Amino acid sequence: MAIKISSSEITPEHVYLSRRKFMIGIGALATSAAVLSACGNQVGSTASSANSNEAAPEDIKVSTNTDELGDELTSFSAVTSYNNFYEFTTSKEGVAGMAEGFSTSPWEVEVGGLVNNPKTFSIDDLRTKFDQEERIYRLRCVEGWSMVIPWMGFSLSEILEEVEPTSQAKYVRFETLYDPDRLPGQSSRWYDWPYVEGLRLDEAMNPLATMATGLYGKHLLPQNGAPFRLVVPWKYGFKSIKSIVKIELVDTMPVSLWMDAAPNEYGFYANVNPEVPHPRWSQATERRIGEFGRRDTLPFNGYGEEVAYLYDGMDLRENF
Numbered sequence: 001m002a003i004k005i006s007s008s009e010i011t012p013e014h015v016y017l018s019r020r021k022f023m024i025g026i027g028a029l030a031t032s033a034a035v036l037s038a039c040g041n042q043v044g045s046t047a048s049s050a051n052s053n054e055a056a057p058e059d060i061k062v063s064t065n066t067d068e069l070g071d072e073l074t075s076f077s078a079v080t081s082y083n084n085f086y087e088f089t090t091s092k093e094g095v096a097g098m099a100e101g102f103s104t105s106p107w108e109v110e111v112g113g114l115v116n117n118p119k120t121f122s123i124d125d126l127r128t129k130f131d132q133e134e135r136i137y138r139l140r141c142v143e144g145w146s147m148v149i150p151w152m153g154f155s156l157s158e159i160l161e162e163v164e165p166t167s168q169a170k171y172v173r174f175e176t177l178y179d180p181d182r183l184p185g186q187s188s189r190w191y192d193w194p195y196v197e198g199l200r201l202d203e204a205m206n207p208l209a210t211m212a213t214g215l216y217g218k219h220l221l222p223q224n225g226a227p228f229r230l231v232v233p234w235k236y237g238f239k240s241i242k243s244i245v246k247i248e249l250v251d252t253m254p255v256s257l258w259m260d261a262a263p264n265e266y267g268f269y270a271n272v273n274p275e276v277p278h279p280r281w282s283q284a285t286e287r288r289i290g291e292f293g294r295r296d297t298l299p300f301n302g303y304g305e306e307v308a309y310l311y312d313g314m315d316l317r318e319n320f
């Protein structure tokens, strides 16, 4: 079954930027209008292989076909062919092709900053030192679409316990590989590369905050953030930063790539919240890839029991 995703249902994250960035963009790019409309067209095109299992390899393994709410897993082919990964391209259907052959070995992840015991892990360390579990989570993109993905990985807290944050550490800052030769999207001047994301330390210590090394029982493919990415299931998908090379404990709130690009649109917390619209569209409903129609978006993406305590007493409209 092929599904169509129309541009009216899915608004791309990248089409509008803050006024400041927009002015820089116009100066840098004489053809900015053409670039914007080209991006719009790409998003409106068909995700032809989404939810078709035809291309699924033999070795994909899952223990169950649903998540804890009974929602069906999104097909392997949709999870690996409809992606946001701007280091390759802003075309969701284009990422997999562009990312093919991206080399992830050797790969090292430096964990340091305000810690007693800084460490550099190879990807083999990360796959063998920490028990890899299947973790089935919903991924809700800020654009209004979602998937259910069977990740392989372990809690971020396990790495943090190894490096021992000091009492000054308040936030965790993550960085994607910066290498424009291998990640051609990093030549785009619209964004301040590398991709950066962050969590408050107590959010990072919540067991749902996951470091993923695989999905469907296989190592991650490049389009999904190989070899090592963050998965924060209660926050919009852009917090789940891909292809991480650096994790740093810091004392001030990190500025993410999206906060830098459009601070009025993308906040630090980015908790999934149907009651707080994005400035340009509602967040009340979402399109589950592979389904027709829309379903209601759940507060904290359905993980409120596990995470709502983190925000007790906070105004989640102000801290969006």
Ligand SMILES: Nc1nc2c(c(=O)[nH]1)N[C@H]1C(S)=C(S)[C@@H](COP(=O)(O)O)O[C@H]1N2
Residues within 6 Å of the ligand: 013, 079, 082, 083, 084, 085, 086, 087, 139, 140, 141, 142, 176, 195, 223, 224, 225, 236, 237, 238, 239, 240, 241, 242, 243
């Ligand atoms: N480095 C990096 N990480 C990223 C992105 C990106 O462009 N670059 N896109 C984010 C967005 S917007 C989403 S919705 C998810 C998509 O993850 P998936 O393609 O594995 O489904 O990755 C997030 N992590």
Ligand SMILES: [Mo]
Residues within 6 Å of the ligand: 013, 084, 140, 141, 142, 143, 236, 237, 238
């Ligand atoms: Mo996203």
